[in-house]
Structure formats: structure tokens, C-alpha cells
Amino acid sequence: MGRAPCCDKANVKKGPWSPEEDSKLKEYIEKFGTGGNWIALPQKAGLKRCGKSCRLRWLNYLRPNIKHGEFSDEEDRIICTLFANIGSRWSIIAAQLPGRTDNDIKNYWNTKLKKKLMAVAPQSQTKPFSFPSPHHQSSPLSSHSLLSLYKDSSSSSFPYFPPNFKPFTTVFDPISPIPSNLLAKNTTTTATNSSSLFQTQESLLNPLHYYHPVKDSNNGSSSNNLLIFGSEASCSSNSDGSCSQISYGGREIKQEDMGFQSYISNGYEENQKFMFSYGINSCNGSENLNQWTEKTTGYFGETSPFEYDLEDVKQLISSSSNNSCNNNNNILLDENKTQEKYMYYY
DNA sequence: AATAAGTGCAACCGCGCCCCT
DNA sequence: TAGGGGCGCGGTTGCACTTAT
Numbered sequence: 001m002g003r004a005p006c007c008d009k010a011n012v013k014k015g016p017w018s019p020e021e022d023s024k025l026k027e028y029i030e031k032f033g034t035g036g037n038w039i040a041l042p043q044k045a046g047l048k049r050c051g052k053s054c055r056l057r058w059l060n061y062l063r064p065n066i067k068h069g070e071f072s073d074e075e076d077r078i079i080c081t082l083f084a085n086i087g088s089r090w091s092i093i094a095a096q097l098p099g100r101t102d103n104d105i106k107n108y109w110n111t112k113l114k115k116k117l118m119a120v121a122p123q124s125q126t127k128p129f130s131f132p133s134p135h136h137q138s139s140p141l142s143s144h145s146l147l148s149l150y151k152d153s154s155s156s157s158f159p160y161f162p163p164n165f166k167p168f169t170t171v172f173d174p175i176s177p178i179p180s181n182l183l184a185k186n187t188t189t190t191a192t193n194s195s196s197l198f199q200t201q202e203s204l205l206n207p208l209h210y211y212h213p214v215k216d217s218n219n220g221s222s223s224n225n226l227l228i229f230g231s232e233a234s235c236s237s238n239s240d241g242s243c244s245q246i247s248y249g250g251r252e253i254k255q256e257d258m259g260f261q262s263y264i265s266n267g268y269e270e271n272q273k274f275m276f277s278y279g280i281n282s283c284n285g286s287e288n289l290n291q292w293t294e295k296t297t298g299y300f301g302e303t304s305p306f307e308y309d310l311e312d313v314k315q316l317i318s319s320s321s322n323n324s325c326n327n328n329n330n331i332l333l334d335e336n337k338t339q340e341k342y343m344y345y346y
Numbered sequence: 347a348a349t350a351a352g353t354g355c356a357a358c359c360g361c362g363c364c365c366c367t
Numbered sequence: 368t369a370g371g372g373g374c375g376c377g378g379t380t381g382c383a384c385t386t387a388t
Contacts, residue, residue: 016356016382039373055374056357091376106377107355 012050017057021047025054026062060101067099071108079105079113
């Protein structure tokens, strides 16, 4: 049995919005807001439209400060960089481009930017490149060519992040100092080292290379941090349509709290995985640095590092369940999501 | 000038997730 | 705790407009 339709399809208008409908919707929302209920809104506003359609029209077209028109080079770079890092998470990308909507960016990417990049991509293909998440479609771009695009771009630094971008990749949460053992010699951050671009991107493209020490916004406690492995993120919008929150595995995380760092080693083969916990173990109060170990894999996942790491996480679960401190160490493992996200609360 | 092909983008759709009861 | 309703996301479609032949 399929789910019930969100509205009476027979009695709602579809297709392009008329100026009258636009003004009705705009007036109503400006006057009363969305009321947190899009389904009921059209009736209240006197519109014969599906609530979802109203929401889309508002978010993508009618809400204030929407920017239409050409994308700037800077916006191009932001989109490219974020796409390479997080894939087609348009809402997250849109959150970094004020005035742009996810739909806008998605369309722009699919119709223009992708072609633009393909046009300048070198023909020599190395190993086929595919994005790490099941959500990501395979791309004919090789890793090499993708990176070449960035190198060939006018960007003077890479990865590029706009000034207001609290990057996933460059900072830890301010409350969480970067573990000193990760800053050891031979470990470099990548944004400043152009020779490391290739390694950097390969690292970023593997979702297990993301880890996100963030505050748990559910209880606001700075001591209840979580590390998130994987890339399953979604973004929710404010009533005005601006994206203010990103959720990972169902937990909402303020963007200003987000961060991950991609560390690489100068050695070609040994940069790939950092699995670690750090900070104060709240059970016994002792420092708990580098509890997990660093692992090594090849660059293109020849050994299926994802599965490999799942085992590690599973191990951690079992050890955690045997741990007297497990009240403070909870791992959520969602295998139904193709092993995509792992959370570690500490 | 007519028509086919290509392009851009607004809108739709289905699904997964979260919240509330 | 389970189930239903609503929201939001990403993929897809449809159509108007533009360009090429």
C-alpha cells in the first residue's frame, strides 16, 4: 500500500504559477507566515495548490533576497569545491551561497557547470571516478581530471572556501582543540599545499575521511560531543527558506558548529584514515586521545575501505557494550543506510 | 521562414526522516 | 513504541525559449 497523497490531486492546480497566485501566496506568508504547516496553507491563502507546491514556489522564487541570474566565478568555485567534497547535497551547498536556492544550483550544475568542467577536463582518464556515497551518481570524470579542473581554474588557492564559509574541512569545533597527535610532523593540512591536492581530494571523496566533531545541539551540552563518520547530511530551512541547520543522521547540527579536517601525510600511501576519539573520557576523566588507530588504504578504495571500517566500528560497538562506561559512549550504526553513517557520542 | 535540436529552468514527484500522538 | 502526517531533499519531467540547419 502506497502512502496517502499529501493533497487532493484532482482539485489542485498544477503547472506554472500565475502572477495572481504569486501575490496571494506572498501576501499571505508576509502577513501570517507559514504557520509551520504548508499543507494547510494553500486553503487558508485561497490557493488551489498543493502545499508542497506552495512551499517550493516560496522557497525558490518568492521569498525575499532570492538571487537570480548569472553565477559568478566565485560561486562556481564554491559549488565545485563543495560538490567534490560532499557531492550533490544541494541544500548544503546552497547554504553557502546567499540568495541561491538548492534548485537553482542543482539546475546550474546539471545544465552548465558540469559541462563547463567537462569541457576543460583533460581527455586522459585515469581510474574512473565515482562519488563515495550511494546517493552520488557515478561521473565519467576521473579523479585526476576532476582535480585538474581545480588546478586549471583561476582559483589561486585550493580548496577554496568563501570568507563566511565555516568549512567542513578546515576547522574543528572551537570547543574541540585539534588533537596534537594529528598535528605531528608529516601531517599537513592540505589547503596550503598544492602538491597535495590530489591526495587531499581523494581523501575528501571518501566519506570515511570526514569526521565531524560537533556539539550535540539536542541538549546544547558542550561536553556531549559527537564524531560523525560518513556523509549523510541534510539541511533544513527556516521559514524564510534560508538554510540554517544541517542534520546528520537525524540530529540537527548548527552549521556554525560543524567542522571536519582532512589531514594527510606527506607519504603517498599513508594518509587515508584517521579514526580516533579524543577529549576527556567522561567516565574516568582520563585523556582518551587516539583511542582508535590510523589505517592505511590505497587511493581508490581497492580494498573496499568502507567495509573495512565498518568492521572497526562494529568492533567498537561490541567493545563499547562491554564497557562499563557505555552510558557515555553510544554508537549508532545504521546499516540500512548502506553503512553510510556512523556516530560516536562521547 | 520553417522546423528540428538543444538548452534552461520552474515545477513535480517519490522517498526518507522527524515529530507528534 | 508504533504509526501517521508533514517537511525537506534530490532526481526527474515538461515546456518555453533559443539556436542551428
